[in-house]
Amino acid sequence: MALKEQIAQRTTTYKTVLNPEELIITDGALQALYIALASICSPGDIVAVESPCVFSVLEILRVQQLRVVEVPVDIRQGFDVDLLKKASQKMNIKAVIVTPNFHNPTGSLLSDEQKQYLHALAIEQGIPLIENDIYGDLHFSGHRPINIKSLDESGLVLTCSSYSKSLAPGIRLGWLSAGKFFKKAEQIKYALGSTVSPIYQETITKLISSTSYDRHVRLFRNQLASQYYHTQNLINRFFPESTVMSKPTGGSNLWVQMDRKLDMQLFYKLCEETGIRFTPGYTFSFSKAYDQFFRLVFSDKYSAARENALKIAGDTAAKLIGI
Ligand SMILES: Cc1ncc(COP(=O)(O)O)c(C=O)c1O
Known part of the structure; x- marks a missing residue:
């Protein structure tokens, strides 16, 4: 067909x-x-x-x-x-x-x-x-x-x-x-x-x-779900308490709001140096409404290096807001 x-x-x-x-x-x-x-x-x-x-x-x-x-x-x-x-x-x-x-x-x-x-x-x-x-x-x-x-x-x-x-x-x-x-x-x-x-x-x-596509999607959905929960745990563990996350029930994107005191430009710069790149919130609007947000895509499997980079990002955010 x-x-x-x-x-x-x-x-x-x-x-x-x-x-x-x-x-x-x-x-x-x-x-x-x-x-x-x-x-x-x-x-x-x-x-x-x-x-x-x-x-x-x-x-x-x-x-x-x-x-x-x-x-x-x-x-x-x-x-x-x-x-x-x-x-x-x-x-x-x-x-x-x-x-x-x-x-x-x-x-x-x-x-x-x-x-x-x-x-x-x-x-x-x-x-x-x-x-x-x-x-x-x-x-x-x-x-x-x-x-x-x-x-x-x-x-x-x-x-x-x-x-x-x-x-x-x-x-x-x-x-x-x-x-x-x-x-x-x-x-x-x-x-x-x-x-x-x-x-x-x-x-x-x-x-x-x-049935190939259905089989693939079933596995991929499970993988995405477990990577999302893993990401959520990592952020809960390593990021400042004031961090707010969306709670997706599907897809591959997480929307994260950082403390309003955090200098986001400096945060992105320091994160890039440690090998993790977020999509800055300001790219998601013609306004300045999302300057304190970033998007995290969790479709790729985690490596130890990536987990560590996320830990360093959390520590960096904590340091920059003085905790
Ligand atoms: C909401 C949304 N629409 C469209 C696209 C692009 O889709 P495609 O690669 O099929 O052009 C993306 C990719 O990031 C997306 O997130």
Whole structure:
């Protein structure tokens, strides 16, 4: 069976059967997001985006000359739909970008009720919803969370994903389920002139049409869960008590808030010298809201050297804030 049919019919992991006729195969999730935005918006339009938001997505917004309203993501509850509602009553929001399942960087998961509420709001206000489901397969336990696409019959929800988080970053293959924007999205894809390597297409088709992908994801999810708990323990042990962490239930990202007294620039510089690099919080927003935060990715297995570097980072933070 062809790649689009295979992706569309993955009913074991996607609660909905996607329509293969509205699928576009892309060079990763970022390209899918680029195409989704360009299908809906023109320069100067306002887009509501989750905050904090991964830098590469902010770059797409900047390159497409879109104006941004940042909607906070709570580290436990996820995207604040009430605040989006308030913003949408005050300004003409052209699209919303949201990662309901294991948002990067907080790892938060939007409940089914909040997904329904967000979907209902999008329908009521006629705002297209661009859903990034790149981490959806990576739940630590229980069932795969639903995506908002599975609630939608209007065509206003555009869902994108890829295999770069669940299989390997080097596999440049993603997809966009473009809803009623399919025709425009397809034109933009052609205009970009890029093609997805037939080798990747064949590899993914083989993996997802057999049990290989499911088997791999099951093992990987367990590995991610245990690495997350290990990371949490290391930070609890080695970092100052004032450190606050998000509590992801899936994905590979941890969002860490440091003491407000800590000089973050100096902290990053000293950490780099000992071989550990964090993604600074300021890269996740156009504002200065996250200067005291950093993201820690726990998808790689720990070595003794990395554990030690994390211990030194904790000691460094403690020293810099004077404890
Ligand atoms: C939320 C989010 N979207 C998209 C991407 C990029 O996906 P891809 O490598 O498939 O383009 C990333 C990677 O960090 C991400 O975290």
